[in-house]
Amino acid sequence: MDLHELLEKTVTGLGFELVDVEQSPRGRVLRLFIDKPEKEGGIDVEDCATVSNHLTRVLAVENVDYDRLEVSSPGLDRVLKKLADFERFAGSEVNLRLRLPLAGRRNFNGILQGVRDGKVCLTIDTGDVELELSNVDKARLVPKFD
Known part of the structure; x- marks a missing residue:
């Protein structure tokens, strides 16, 4: 299973939408943008912490090598991809x-x-x-x- 597929499966399994994934040139920083369309007010810090904590464990089990994981809301200037x-x-x-x-x-x-x-x-x-x-x-x- 490739990294993007693993991230997509994990984030959607937690009830969130994976909006975008960015990796630093050497793959040392993983930056994820998540959303939850039905949630009034958008993503908050607790949502980001939940996803981050869960992904930290999943990435350790899957032996994904990275230095830093960042989970954020897509922001007001959200990217449109799909x-x-x-x-x-x-x-x-x-x-x-x-x-x-x-x-x-x-x-x-x-x-x-x-x-x-x-x-x-x-x-x-x-x-x-x-x-x-x-x-x-x-x-x-x-x-x-x-």
């Missing part, structure tokens, strides 16, 4: 960067309209665009402050 993320946050403002340009453009800011036929739908200043999910390099929510 198809389900783009569906869940429809109606939200996003910043999106493509791997390969579309009509000479790689960066898009707009309102996420969801997913249609496997393509990410976005309303930008010049109208609606459909972007291949496989071409999305990075996508993040734009934080809203009241």
Whole structure:
């Protein structure tokens, strides 16, 4: 079982969603971002501690070599990676960067309209665009402050 699969299985088994995993270049630091969509107010310190404590034991049993484990909430500028993320946050403002340009453009800011036929739908200043999910390099929510 590879590391990402092990982390995904463990985190979802605890009732959380694994949003993202970052590893330092030599794999010495593991940084996980978790969420719990149905929880009002989002992830708190106790949630992070629960996941961290459990993962520390699992990684020891599986002989995963690392120096530091960090578990955090995805934050207000949450990264969108999975198809389900783009569906869940429809109606939200996003910043999106493509791997390969579309009509000479790689960066898009707009309102996420969801997913249609496997393509990410976005309303930008010049109208609606459909972007291949496989071409999305990075996508993040734009934080809203009241």
